[in-house]
Amino acid sequence: MGSTSAQSDNGGLGRRDLIKRSAALGLIAVPTMSFLSACASGGDEGNAKEEKKGSVTKDNPFGVNKGGNLEVVVFKGGYGDDYAKAWEALFDKKWGTKTTHLGTQEITGKLQPRFNGGNPPDVIDDSGAQQIKLDVLFKGGQLFDLAPVLDAPSVDDPSKKVRDTLIAGTIEQGLQGGKVVALNYVYTVWGLWYSGKLFKDKGWAEPKTWEDFLSICKKAKADGIGGLAHQGKYPYYINILIMDLIAKTGGLEAMKAIDNLDPKAFVGSDAAKASIEAVYEIVEKGLLMPGTNGLTHTESQTRWNQYKAVFIPSGSWLENEQLKQTPADFDMKFLPIPLLPGSKLPFEAIRAGSGEPFIIPSKAKNLPEAQEFMRMMLSKEWSTSFAKEANSLTILKDGVDPSVQLRPGTQSTVGAVKAAGDANSFNYLYPSWYSEMDVAIQNASNELMSKRIQPAEWLKRAQAAVDKAAKDPASKQNHRD
Numbered sequence: 001m002g003s004t005s006a007q008s009d010n011g012g013l014g015r016r017d018l019i020k021r022s023a024a025l026g027l028i029a030v031p032t033m034s035f036l037s038a039c040a041s042g043g044d045e046g047n048a049k050e051e052k053k054g055s056v057t058k059d060n061p062f063g064v065n066k067g068g069n070l071e072v073v074v075f076k077g078g079y080g081d082d083y084a085k086a087w088e089a090l091f092d093k094k095w096g097t098k099t100t101h102l103g104t105q106e107i108t109g110k111l112q113p114r115f116n117g118g119n120p121p122d123v124i125d126d127s128g129a130q131q132i133k134l135d136v137l138f139k140g141g142q143l144f145d146l147a148p149v150l151d152a153p154s155v156d157d158p159s160k161k162v163r164d165t166l167i168a169g170t171i172e173q174g175l176q177g178g179k180v181v182a183l184n185y186v187y188t189v190w191g192l193w194y195s196g197k198l199f200k201d202k203g204w205a206e207p208k209t210w211e212d213f214l215s216i217c218k219k220a221k222a223d224g225i226g227g228l229a230h231q232g233k234y235p236y237y238i239n240i241l242i243m244d245l246i247a248k249t250g251g252l253e254a255m256k257a258i259d260n261l262d263p264k265a266f267v268g269s270d271a272a273k274a275s276i277e278a279v280y281e282i283v284e285k286g287l288l289m290p291g292t293n294g295l296t297h298t299e300s301q302t303r304w305n306q307y308k309a310v311f312i313p314s315g316s317w318l319e320n321e322q323l324k325q326t327p328a329d330f331d332m333k334f335l336p337i338p339l340l341p342g343s344k345l346p347f348e349a350i351r352a353g354s355g356e357p358f359i360i361p362s363k364a365k366n367l368p369e370a371q372e373f374m375r376m377m378l379s380k381e382w383s384t385s386f387a388k389e390a391n392s393l394t395i396l397k398d399g400v401d402p403s404v405q406l407r408p409g410t411q412s413t414v415g416a417v418k419a420a421g422d423a424n425s426f427n428y429l430y431p432s433w434y435s436e437m438d439v440a441i442q443n444a445s446n447e448l449m450s451k452r453i454q455p456a457e458w459l460k461r462a463q464a465a466v467d468k469a470a471k472d473p474a475s476k477q478n479h480r481d
Contacts, residue, residue: 053368061152061375062368067096070369073111074125076103078317079186079356083389084125087382091373108132115142120361122370126182127356129234133435134182134357139474143181144360149371150180155379162378170354170395173432177477182432183374184354185386187393189316189334189413190240191350196331198307206335208347210278213311213338217287220310226289228282229309230449231297235442238279238449240313244337244351245275247426251344259429259480261470267463274340276448276455283451293450298325305330315355316413320391334412336420345426348419353427354395430469433478440465 053063070091074084081103088099102121104110108130114120115132120142126132137143150163150171163171167187174182199206202223207213217227231237247255250271258265266272282288289309292300297314298321304312305325312318319332326332336350358377360370376382383399386392393400417425431438444461447453453461469475 062371064095064368064372070097070099070366071121072123073102073121075127077128078321079390083386086385118363122364122366124359126359135435138176144362146180149374167395173354182357182359184357186356188355189352192311192335194311194333196333197329207338210338210340226309227287229289229292229300229304229312231300232293233296235446237313238445242279246272248345249275249340249343261466265466266459276458280455334416349424350420352425434469437465437469
């Protein structure tokens with residue numbers, strides 16, 4: 001990433017700004033990362049020329065054509081798409097535009113042909129299992145450089161640029177080749193989750209060490225409950241546990257070694273070896289929830305809600321995604337990844353940052369409208385609207401009215417963020433920088449959890465994925481110090 005400070009190295013999280021409003025809201029947000037590979041055909045370099053444009057004024061910096069059109073497509077996942085419909089109604093009311101909306105989980109299936117044909121939508125929430133990979137779109141010249149949006153006047157305070165109203169470091173999560181081409185809109189925390197009710201009923205204490213974590217899993221097994229569930233058909237989720245354990249065991253240097261494609265990122269890394277062997281112990285000792293390797297995310301999460309497993313890895317979109325399946329007294333709790341002996345980061349350390357990437361295609365037909373829509377996303381009105389509809393925080397500093405009441409299930413993540421602070425918050429960048437590498441590691445994890453390969457082979461495959469990514473000349477554009 002070429003970051004210039006320790007804060008941006010750690011994911012650049014602007015914790016004090018977040019904590020101030022989180023305490024009032026009782027929430028930490030989420031988001032979605034990529035899971036499977038996709039391909040995109042090439043496109044013309046540079047940004048599209050607007051077909052129609054209105055008068056440019058202080059209040060209309062992009063020249064929105066009043067009475068014009070806009071097409072928005074959002075991933076209808078953990079956040080649903082009601083928030084986007086609310087935004088679109090506000091946009092059309094202000095500008096007299098006619099917005100076309102699509103909420104879908106089939107991002108690649110619906111949009112890849114349109115990118116190939118040169119007629120993509122104007123604004124896209126490019127997320128979920130069928131996300132079109134951002135690095136692939138960028139290499140194909142398919143993404144609009146968002147600098148004009150970030151440098152535009154803030155809707156709430158025109159004396160400030162949009163970029164100056166955002167939580168520090170969150171912009172960097174959308175970097176490709178030194179350009180911000182994605183706006184990761186939602187503030188996200190990743191880790192393990194459990195039921196406070198189950199722990200209270202069983203008399204268990206929150207595990208802070210890996211030994212204690214395994215002990216609870218063993219007790220659960222004796223009671224006929226799975227220790228760990230994971231979303232087997234989407235190994236992205238188990239990689240939350242694996243990769244975060246590596247970062248906490250080996251420290252930020254171990255995380256940066258992976259992002260920077262170090263020839264010893266996995267093979268030759270004591271932290272990676274210890275972590276993958278620890279996770280495999282769960283498999284070897286039969287501590288997985290039966291059948292979890294063959295389940296989708298919602299199937300596995302629903303069984304977890306039914307007390308068929310103690311722990312499950314996920315991001316903080318989990319509560320909103322499981323609203324209908326979660327018992328009223330479930331008492332959902334967030335847990336930082338427990339520690340292996342000799343870990344360099346403390347138990348309180350968590351992976352956190354911005355997620356849910358919104359993009360504007362370079363060939364968007366209604367470019368002024370698309371840019372203004374994104375600018376308005378970063379207004380307090382729209383940020384508050386999102387919080388009401390999706391029960392999550394955005395990357396806008398002080399972006400949610402403190403009087404807004406959100407669901408209490410993610411209250412524990414507020415405490416986790418406070419406990420982690422600036423110094424003990426981190427975030428990987430390789431999933432967005434090197435999607436092919438990300439998928440290869442996920443595939444290896446799938447084989448490991450299904451007991452088809454051993455830890456040594458996992459390390460070998462993960463390192464091979466790193467080495468392959470390093471051979472791509474484009475990888476030289478990405479680096480974090």
